[in-house]
Structures are given as C-alpha cells and as structure tokens.
Amino acid sequence: MVLATEKVVRCTVVGDGFVGKSSVIKKFIGGEFNPEFIATLKDEYSSKLSANGDLYDLHVTDIAGEHEDLSSLPTPDVFIVCFSLVDKDSLASVENFWLPKVRSLGKHTPIVLVATQLDLRKENENEHISAEQGQKICKNLGTENYVECSAKINLGIQEVFEKTVYAKIRHSKKKMNIIKRVFGR
Template identity: 25%
Template sequence: MTSDSAHHVRLLVLGGPRVGKTSICRRFLYGEFETRYRPTLEEQYSRTFQLGGTRLELDVLDTCGDNSFPAMRRVSIAHAQAFLLVFSVDSHSSLLQAADCFGEIRRLRDDYREVPTLLAGNKSDVPGDERQVNSITASNWFFSKMSAERGRFLECSALRNTNVTEVFRSFLVLGNIPTVPGPSTAVRRQLSLRLSRRRAASPAPDGKAPAAETDPASFQKARSKSLIRRASRKKAKPAEMTDDQCGVQ
C-alpha cells in the first residue's frame, strides 16, 4: 500500500437492561469496568485505530435496554453498519430480548443478512449452577436466522475481560476490513541488527576472517599505523615539491 486505506464503521449495540452492553464497550475502548450499575439512556463512543495499513474510525452507539426511545432506535438501526446483540448467560429472558432486537432489525433492514452482526453472551464467568442459557441453544437460534458469512456468536465476560477484544475483532473479519500489519519499529531494528551481525561474521575472500574482526588489538594496531602513514605523507609533501611547482622561477 502506498497510502493507508480508511474505513468508517457505525456499530449499534442492542440488548436488554443489565446484560453488560456498556461494560463490554468501556472494557474494550478504555480498559475499565464499573461495578455499580447505571442505566444507559444512549451513549456514543468514537475511536480511531491504526491497523497496519488500515485506518479504522469506529463509532459505537450504546442504546438503552428498555426501548424508551423507539423512534431514535429505528433511525439508529436504519443507519447502522454493524450490530452487536448482547444477552446475559444467567438470564434466559435476556436472550429473548436480544431475539426481539434482532426481529426489529429484520423488519427494518431488508439487507440484514449482509450486515455484520455478532451475538455476545456476556457474564460467561458466572458459576455453572447460575447459567440459564447454554452456548448451543444460543448458537442454534442465531444461525437459524443469520448467515454464517456475516454472523458470529461468542461468549464473553466484561468483568474478567474474557473474549471482549475478540468480540470487536470479529467485526473486522465479518466486514472484510484488511488488517495486514507492516513491520513495527522494533521488528525493523531486530532485522537490522541481524543483518549487521551477519555481515560482521562473513569470512574474507580467502575463507579466513579479517584480523581486525577476530583480534581487537590487531584492529587498534592497524588503525594506528594508518594514522601514522597519513601524518607522514602530510609532512613529507611540501619537501617533495619542486621550485617549478611552487611557481618560483
């Protein structure tokens, strides 16, 4: 690439209340987790990422879980370029709410099968006896409605920071966004150092390593002799000049 390619993605986050939509977003974008629950009305986050030769501008719209603003919700769905549906594995009703959100997407978007969509089962860290939704049930439902080329299902934990990065990385794959990285500065330095070492270790034409490379004392002697010869030549030069060369007649 001679110049960076740019991509702008509008990601809409949908799901019921208390499933961890905001926690997933803030964990990924800012590396933080708030233990106290605060209802979300509507939050928008904007971040820019440099992924090798690709510049990604990401706008994340985090919606409220109780559908208090249906008109705004419909507008957001109509203009979104990707969807993140979130439910909590310890609540079967939250999976039903995620299904309702997906049903609304299907009603408003004829192209919903072509829009990158990920279903995330949050709170995967809960004990087994508190789990109400297993991964097979959620996966089977989701892929009965969504194409595998543009859809993905993952379980994650915003609390433990498990699979959160993978959730967002999946949108790069689903959206066919290139992320081929160029060599970093550290890698370039390592390559340069290796080449320098190989050149220093290369044998002389007769198959023997030069004395200056194998014996530091020989290198110092050779350098001293070279400096002496240069100084001698500079001192002898005026004495060797003839009268004619000096312009004296």
Template identity: 25%
Template sequence: MHSLLHCKYLPFRLIKINSAPNSISESFLRVRNQPYFRTDFVTIMSNSEEEFSNDFIFKLCVIGSGAAGKTSLIKRFTQGSFNKDYIKTLGAQFSRYETIVNRPNGEKVRARLFLWDIAGQDQFKFMRPTFYNGAKACIVVYDLTREETMHAINDWVDDFQNYCGELPMVVFANKSDLIDEEKYDDSAIKEIVKKRKFLGMYMTSAKTGKHVHDAFNAIIDILVEQALDKG
C-alpha cells in the same frame, strides 16, 4: 507519546452459519481462515504520517435487553476498564474507537468505529429507528444469568432488521464470569444463532475482559472485508 496496545489477533470462536446471506458468509469465511494482526488504540494523532491502503468508518449498533452489559462491554473494549456500578443508558450513547488491520497481503487498513450503545428499556423503543440509521452491523448482547434476555433476542433482531435489513450480526453471551461455562447448556442459543442467521456468538465477560477483544475484532474484520469487496 501515545500509548499503543499491541496484540495478536486470536482465532475465531464463531459458529459457522451456512444460511447467512452470501456476501456476508463469503467475507466471514475469508476472514475466519486468515491470520490477522492488529494495533489497537482509542485515539490516533490527526497529523499521523502513516499511510493506509484504505480508511473506513463504520457505525456498529450494540443492542439487547437492559442491564445485559452493553455499556460495560464497550467500555472494556475501548478503555480497558470496568465499572461495577450499574448506570442505565438513557436513549443511546456512542464511543469512538480506531484500529489498524494489517491484512495478510501486507495492506494496512484503518477502521474507525462508532459504537452506538442503545438503551434496552422499552421506554426508549420509539427512539431506536433514529439510532439504527446508518448502521453497518449489529451486536446483540444477552445476560447469561437471565434466560429471558436470551429469548428477547428475536424481538431485538426483528426490530433492527425492520429498519436496517440483513446486516452482519453476532451475539455476545455476557457475564460468563458468573456461570460455569462447561456446564452451560448452549443448545437454545445455538438454535437462535442458526435461525436468525447470526455469524456466530462469543461468551464474554465485561468484568474480566474474557473474549471481549476477540468478539469486537471479529465483527470489525468482517466489516473491513465487506467494504473492500465493494471497492
């Protein structure tokens, strides 16, 4: 028996960005307005007899300043756990995750995700082009308690797009458990989201798990829709 996590996909909390590239924007709007349900799990039996209308593999880069919580977010999403002790990522590491997306038309699509957790320290900058290679989308993480990590987003986007071009991107504003969300001034990050053509942002907490699955599932659905559009 395999342990499966059944969950209803929650509505988007992304900010609509009209300036996003057309192909990305169209996929975003289509996904945003449809009810998605899914079965999430970390591993699938290789001899599974279940049939899927499509089976996709996506590489997703998770980038941002050091100690912003990238590794913790991935661990929370893929393993449902949190390690309070900070362990610096050396270079990069990746995790594998699989999900079945049940589309409104009844199709079942399997998405196999390779999450590349890329170190935020400058000493590993020369290695990043290799790690970016083959990416289909990007998540930029910043620390809500350190304003400088938000301002660093522009540098991260420049670096990523220099090698990958314009791909779907979202922002995770992490460590929401350490701030008062109602009092947080989000005007600066909204301006960055608009200027850099992010599809939107989520306020997440790797520690509590708040919005973590919503945020990762949002970008997965965008990737699935784009892949289906390309045939």
C-alpha cells in the same frame, strides 16, 4: 475504476437492560470495568482497531436497553445484539424483539450476537446458556458471528469488536462483488 474503501466501522449495540452492554464497550474502549449499573440513554464511543493489516476507526453507539423505537437512529454498518448467558429472558428478548427490530431497520446489515456475563455462567445450571446452545442459536437466527465474553474478567472483549470489523469487511466485499457483476468489472 478504483473505489476507495472507507476504514470506518459504525456499530450500534442493543439488548435488554442489565445484560452488560455498556460494560463490554467501556472495557474495550478504556479498559475499565465498573460493577455498578449506570443507566444509558444513548452514548457514543470511538476507538481504533487493527484488522487485516489495516487500522479502522470504530464508532460505537450504546443504546438504552428499553424496548423502544430505534428508527430514529442511522443504520450502522453492523449491529451488535447482546444477551446475558445467565438470563434466558434476555435471550428470548433477542429472538422476539431485538433481532426482528434491527432486521426491520437494516435488512442486510450484519449482526454479531454477543453473549455477556460469561464469568457468572455455571455448568449444569438450567437457567444458564451453554456455549453449544449459543452456537446453535446463532446458526438458527442467522447472525454473522457469535461471541461469548466477560467485561469483568476481560475475556472475549477484543474478539467482540474484531468480529464486528470483520463482519463489515465481509459485507463490503459482498457488495463490491455485486457491483462488479452488475457493471461487468
């Protein structure tokens, strides 16, 4: 029995308002950065991304940064959970609201933790989150990956979505291995 793998990755991007979620997506999709804040309710984007020699259709859902009920949304292949490197409250919100919320929606759905606004981070600033702190938080929270990025200077943007695709690939392989063990194939 041969199972075809679908080359589509659906991800939903969540996090508090003003952390730069939409800017990250728009920089990846269209290469543009708009420094003005534009409120999002729910926007859908699509792009292509190459990974492991295959071309993937990447469907991105951008959700408002309000602490609202997400249960009406379909569970994506991967959640991208964002916080700002210069706003510790947004990180606390990830820990106390966003991660519990997305895990309640998709217990086994991979999560990529994304730290935005890297261009604004200053060394030795107590209110800013260092790379080491970010890595430690990722490990403690049990997320699939951790990426720091800046839409303004186009740093780490491609990596955010590559890690998202790779998270889907790894998750799909794990599911296939379980199926093979169950059915002995």
